[in-house]
Amino acid sequence: MTMEGEHEHPYALINVIGGIDGVYEDHVEFLEKHLKLVTMKEFIENKQVLSHKIKAIFMWIHKPVVDRELLQSLPNLKVIANSGVGVDHLDLKLISSFGVKVANTPFAISKSTADLGIALMLASARRIVEGHQIAVSPDTKHFMGDWLGEEITSATLGIIGMGSVGYKVAQRAKAFEMKILYHNRNRRNEVDEQDVGAVYCQKMEDLLQQSDFVILVVTLTPQTYKLIGKKELELMKSTATIINISRGQVVDQDSLVNALKNGVIKAAALDVTYPEPLPRDHALLHLKNVIISPHIGSATSQTRCLMMKNMVESILAGVNGLPVPNEVHV
Missing domain, CATH: 3.40.50.720 (NAD(P)-binding Rossmann-like Domain)
Incomplete structure (x- = not known):
C-alpha cells in the first residue's frame, strides 16, 4: 500500500490480527482496501500520534473493550462497528455522550x-x-x-x-x-x-x-x-x-x-x-x-465475511458524515 493510500483511508482501531479474539487474517486484505488498521498494541505504543487520527473502532467478537478511558483518548472517534447483533457488552449511553455512533450487523447473521x-x-x-x-x-x-x-x-x-x-x-x-x-x-x-x-x-x-x-x-x-x-x-x-x-x-x-x-x-x-x-x-x-454448542450462531465463513463487510460500510458512512447503516440507537 502506498503512503498516499494510507492517508486516504480512515484510521480504525482493532484489537489484534489473528489469534483467539483477533480480526481474521483472511479478512485483512479487504479491510486494508478501505481502512488503515491500528492494533491496540500499536495504539498504546504511539498514543500521542495516533489518538487524534483514529476515527473508528472495528469491534470484532467484543474486542477491543470500549470504556470511558478509551473514549476519552480518542477525540475524533466517530463510529464503533460491532460484529453481530447483541450490544449488551457496550455502554450505549456512555458512547453516545461522546457523540459516537454505534452500528451492528443484524441482517448478516x-x-x-x-x-x-x-x-x-x-x-x-x-x-x-x-x-x-x-x-x-x-x-x-x-x-x-x-x-x-x-x-x-x-x-x-x-x-x-x-x-x-x-x-x-x-x-x-x-x-x-x-x-x-x-x-x-x-x-x-x-x-x-x-x-x-x-x-x-x-x-x-x-x-x-x-x-x-x-x-x-x-x-x-x-x-x-x-x-x-x-x-x-x-x-x-x-x-x-x-x-x-x-x-x-x-x-x-x-x-x-x-x-x-x-x-x-x-x-x-x-x-x-x-x-x-x-x-x-x-x-x-x-x-x-x-x-x-460454543456460541456459533453466526460462525460460518460466509456470514463472518458479510459481517465484516457490513461493518466496513458502517464505518465509511460514519466517518464521512453519512447515515450509518444498521445504527443502534440508545
Whole structure:
C-alpha cells in the first residue's frame, strides 16, 4: 500500500490480527482496501500520534473493550462497528455522550443463526449427540431397537422474539410442517404471519403452555434478563425442549438445571450460556438431556465475511458524515 493510500483511508482501531479474539487474517486484505488498521498494541505504543487520527473502532467478537478511558483518548472517534447483533457488552449511553455512533450487523447473521437454531432443535429431538457417542463407543456391541427420539414434523414450535432471526427460524420451521406460535413485543403484520403460518400469542404464558419446542431469539435487555425462570419452565410441557440462540442470561440457569434434572421439561439445546465457556464442573455439562454448542450462531465463513463487510460500510458512512447503516440507537 502506498503512503498516499494510507492517508486516504480512515484510521480504525482493532484489537489484534489473528489469534483467539483477533480480526481474521483472511479478512485483512479487504479491510486494508478501505481502512488503515491500528492494533491496540500499536495504539498504546504511539498514543500521542495516533489518538487524534483514529476515527473508528472495528469491534470484532467484543474486542477491543470500549470504556470511558478509551473514549476519552480518542477525540475524533466517530463510529464503533460491532460484529453481530447483541450490544449488551457496550455502554450505549456512555458512547453516545461522546457523540459516537454505534452500528451492528443484524441482517448478516440472521440466516446462519436461524440455521443453527433448527440444527439444535433437530439434534436434541433426534438425540444426535448421544447417538453419535453410542455409535463410536468401543463398548457398543449392538444398536438398541427401542432407542427413540421425537419428531419435529407437525410439532408445535414457540418462537420468543420474532425479529429478523426469529422470522428466518419460522420460515425454516414451516418446511417441517410445524405449527408455529410466536411472542414478540410488537405483533408482525398479517402478511408476514400468513407467509410462515405463524400465530401471535400476546401472552408468553400461552406460548409456553402449548409448545413442544420453545426457541429464544431475543436481544438481551433489562426486560429480557432471566426472562425464562422457574415459573416459566413450569408452564412448559414435561415433554418440551427449550432452545436458546440469543444470550445465556435470558434464561435463569439454576432454574433450568433443576427443571432438566427433575423432569419439569424434557431437554435443552443451548448455543449460549453464562459465563462462556461454563466452568468445567457446571451441572449443565453433565446432563444427558442437554446439548451445548460454543456460541456459533453466526460462525460460518460466509456470514463472518458479510459481517465484516457490513461493518466496513458502517464505518465509511460514519466517518464521512453519512447515515450509518444498521445504527443502534440508545
